[in-house]
Amino acid sequence: MKKQPNSVRDVAVEILLQVEKNQAYSNLLLNSMIKKHKVNEKDIALLTEIVYGTLQRRETLDYFLAGFLKKAKKIEAWVQILLRISIYQMVYLDRIPERAIFFEAVEIAKKRGHKGIAAFVNGVLRSVQREGLPTFDDISDSVERLAIKTSHPSWLVDKWVKQFGYEETEKMCEVNLMPPSQTARVNQTKTTVDELFHDLTNKGIMVEHGDLSEDAIKGMKGNLALTEAFSKGLLTIQDESSMLVARALNPQEGEKVLDACAAPGGKSTHIAERMKGTGTVHSLDLHEHKVKLIKQQADRLQLENIIPEALDTRLAGNRFEKESFDRILVDAPCSGFGVIRRKPDIKYTKNQEDVLKLADLQHNILQAVAPLLKRDGVLVYSTCTIDKEENSDVVQTFLESHPEFVRDQASVKYLPEKLQPIFQNGEVQLLPHYFGTDGFYIACLRKKG
Numbered sequence: 001m002k003k004q005p006n007s008v009r010d011v012a013v014e015i016l017l018q019v020e021k022n023q024a025y026s027n028l029l030l031n032s033m034i035k036k037h038k039v040n041e042k043d044i045a046l047l048t049e050i051v052y053g054t055l056q057r058r059e060t061l062d063y064f065l066a067g068f069l070k071k072a073k074k075i076e077a078w079v080q081i082l083l084r085i086s087i088y089q090m091v092y093l094d095r096i097p098e099r100a101i102f103f104e105a106v107e108i109a110k111k112r113g114h115k116g117i118a119a120f121v122n123g124v125l126r127s128v129q130r131e132g133l134p135t136f137d138d139i140s141d142s143v144e145r146l147a148i149k150t151s152h153p154s155w156l157v158d159k160w161v162k163q164f165g166y167e168e169t170e171k172m173c174e175v176n177l178m179p180p181s182q183t184a185r186v187n188q189t190k191t192t193v194d195e196l197f198h199d200l201t202n203k204g205i206m207v208e209h210g211d212l213s214e215d216a217i218k219g220m221k222g223n224l225a226l227t228e229a230f231s232k233g234l235l236t237i238q239d240e241s242s243m244l245v246a247r248a249l250n251p252q253e254g255e256k257v258l259d260a261c262a263a264p265g266g267k268s269t270h271i272a273e274r275m276k277g278t279g280t281v282h283s284l285d286l287h288e289h290k291v292k293l294i295k296q297q298a299d300r301l302q303l304e305n306i307i308p309e310a311l312d313t314r315l316a317g318n319r320f321e322k323e324s325f326d327r328i329l330v331d332a333p334c335s336g337f338g339v340i341r342r343k344p345d346i347k348y349t350k351n352q353e354d355v356l357k358l359a360d361l362q363h364n365i366l367q368a369v370a371p372l373l374k375r376d377g378v379l380v381y382s383t384c385t386i387d388k389e390e391n392s393d394v395v396q397t398f399l400e401s402h403p404e405f406v407r408d409q410a411s412v413k414y415l416p417e418k419l420q421p422i423f424q425n426g427e428v429q430l431l432p433h434y435f436g437t438d439g440f441y442i443a444c445l446r447k448k449g
């Protein structure tokens with residue numbers, strides 16, 4: 001019978017093993033394992049830090065370990081993971097004494113394997129302690145060095161260097177290793193930013209104003225999703241970059257809006273809020289189970305102008321009349337390279353083939369919704385990626401085959417001042433180190449009248 005993990009670090013090994021073997025999502029798995037193993041409050045922070053930190057720095061940790069494993073025969077996946085989490089704690093978590101790290105690693109190795117593996121793990125960790133870590137200066141190729149130092153796949157770093165230059169890529173890769181801030185969008189149909197700010201502060205919750213979006217409040221400690229304000233529908237957890245989308249779309253009261261890829265509903269609810277509960281937002285998503293999430297969010301925020309529906313948007317032409325929407329948002333499925341800080345697994349699971357497939361899907365979704373937009377209507381295309389092939393290239397290809405659409409530079413006035421200088425040709429590419437937001441792309445197009 002499979003032995004159950006019985007310590008925080010053993011649970012961390014289990015989670016990382018499942019992420020690696022089954023390509024499970026780390027955030028979902030972490031939550032379910034915390035529940036399953038009844039991890040106590042005190043240990044949740046450590047578990048989260050070890051899981052995300054080890055995942056974030058996987059390539060670096062393997063580089064550190066490689067020289068010490070040269071003579072070893074094939075190492076089982078769990079042993080490699082156990083060594084990674086141990087080195088991670090030794091190098092990056094200075095509050096944990098090394099003897100505690102070694103002791104735990106040996107106990108886990110005994111439990112999951114046998115005494116021989118425990119001795120091997122102990123030997124490797126003692127050698128690292130004795131001999132120290134290799135330096136990155138030994139890596140002569142600059143792309144390879146950056147990839148290993150910041151733990152990104154080298155094909156991706158190489159691609160980014162070609163797209164953004166070395167310096168920008170370096171800044172971005174470094175920021176990708178930092179924990180993201182938690183921001184919330186204030187539901188302005190029920191309260192104001194200032195009112196909620198004071199309400200939260202009075203309750204002892206540490207918050208700050210957002211860095212970019214006027215709708216945002218930043219949580220400095222604790223989890224805003226666990227506040228009474230969240231349950232009462234006064235706020236929605238959302239990155240500041242995502243909050244710009246509904247602003248760029250600029251929906252008006254009473255209008256009919258299509259959100260073509262809507263789950264879990266972050267942007268649909270923002271659009272619905274900005275329409276003050278009037279008009280209709282048709283919120284489509286391919287997956288029935290995800291459509292339920294849109295409904296849940298709409299209910300929590302008490303928004304009655306959202307109609308969620310499970311539909312492949314590529315077939316939306318069979319479901320809706322031509323030229324029937326005032327505005328359309330395509331917040332497309334994408335590689336997610338802008339949200340690596342939140343979902344480090346993306347670095348290792350997505351590849352160039354995925355990027356090309358996604359670009360094709362994004363193009364097909366745009367093609368399908370284009371006829372549904374009224375003349376003079378606005379179409380916003382957005383993604384949480386930074387990849388040109390999924391962003392500006394998709395928009396450019398779309399425009400080339402749709403002369404009835406033009407880039408809408410006029411939408412710049414709906415965006416924050418700080419962003420305006422980089423909103424050009426109706427589009428903006430946010431990189432995570434610009435304003436501390438997710439990496440995000442927004443393009444505004446208009447159908448000619």
Ligand SMILES: C[S@@+](CC[C@H](N)C(=O)[O-])C[C@H]1O[C@@H](n2cnc3c(N)ncnc32)[C@H](O)[C@@H]1O
Nearest residue numbers: 261262263264265266267285286312313331333
């Ligand atoms: C980036 S997410 C949308 C996030 C959402 N706009 C929000 O702000 O919460 C992209 C969504 O597109 C959905 N999707 C993928 N392919 C689709 C298709 N062919 N038709 C409709 N939805 C699709 C995915 O299920 C996913 O929920």
